[in-house]
Amino acid sequence: MLHLVLFLVFGAMCVAGAVNLLIQKHPISSALSLVVVMASLAVEYLLLGAEFVAAVQVIVYAGAVMVLFVFVIMLLNAGEEELTKGSRVAMVLGVPGVLAGGLLIVWALIHDSGGNAVALGALPGFPQKIGALLFHEYLLPFEVTSVLVLIAILGAVFLAAKPETPPAPAGRKG
């Protein structure tokens, strides 16, 4: 019972945060709404019993990634965005698109709401189990992802590196 109440409360918070993210005009407010979304998702993981995933969600997304977002917004001192009337293409394509997506989700929920739903607290995600899975069964994808991250880091370093200083004139080599 308590689980269900908490699930509904944090689910509503998650959706409200996501909507707020879109309608806020200031980048900082949007970023903070995203933090709310991340944090309420973490609570939902917790309700499913996946404590480790919940903690990692908070530490990595809410605590590191979003702090960097906020940092960049603060550093660039981004102002409020201007409110336009919206493009006609977005109106023509967007509204039916949203409707179609919503209908698809509703249909999937109705169609698939059989007995195979995951019960709350049914997926105990102990760190040991996750570690064993990650380093035995899914070792290759894990390592490939690490290479991907490494490439991203190298790209960032390359973009951020200062341009090379022009070579010193001949005859003054020290």
Added chain:
Amino acid sequence: MSSFQVFILASVIKIVVVILVLLTAVAYTVWLERKVVGHMQNRWGPSRVGPFGLLQPLADGIKFLVKEDLTPPHVYRPLFIAAPMIAVICALTSISVIPFGTALTIGGHTIPLQITDLNIGLLFILGITSIGVYGVALAGWSSNSKYSLLGGLRASAQMVSYEICLGLSLVGVLIVSGTLSLRAIVESQSGHFWGFIPKWNIFYGCQFVAFFIYLMAAYAETNRIPFDLPEAETELVAGYHTEYSAMKFAMFFMAEYANMITVACLATLLFLGGWSGPVFGPPLLQAILPTFWFVAKIFVFLFLYIWVRGTLPRFRYDQLMAFGWKFLFPLAIANLVVTALVVAYRS
């Protein structure tokens, strides 16, 4: 009483006691710091209010409460008000998973001396601390002042950088003890080796390098000298809390000292054996002694904090980043690799 009622009653009592003790400890850490730094600088420190100035924290508290609460114009009000709350809430929440002694048995009910025992206790604390950065960063941004903004920027960059070293220094301990539950980590450190040396992780697990890294990263995370660049008074007035006054300022102050205490608790639990220590005497003394050892170790750690504050000058900002990324970070990874190899060889 049913066991559920006992659980609720015990939890409420524990929460009230822990919060009261924590807030008192925060107030008296401030007093201790002023007193000790005063003596280091050949002056008396607080000495007028009460014997040895012991009532000074009380007087300060009253002063903070009755002072005018100024909100400067042009601040972004919602965040300006929320920032000190975020800081203090995160600082006070993380104490809830800290175990401060063995279990008590009263009338057949076993009550662990800890508000709640999560099996991911350590990660919980890291998560809460990483949210705490927002308090400082948003305070700096919403104040709409250049000093505050610079302080907030420095704080977020510094805390994100040193969080990595902090986390990596803890992984060594986790490899040695094989669990994330703080209670289990302490229990794995009981006993002695070679007859007399306690089996604390800092000795037995050879985690003294990790302890050094943790110490440095913890000072940076709590914005203390020599890493207090977010509030460097010689260049930034007061950094991120320049524009705050009265109780809002006091909330940042409380958050900083509560964080110091949490960091000291974590250091004690992970590296210094928690509440383990010689237990002797009548049953009542035996029940009190473990908590006494725990508090004594925290006190030593806090004293070290104050000692460092009275001794070291502040880093320059580029030195701070170079120290974190080019020295502490590789050192932490080396420590991690060596610890993992040793543990794999032993087992």
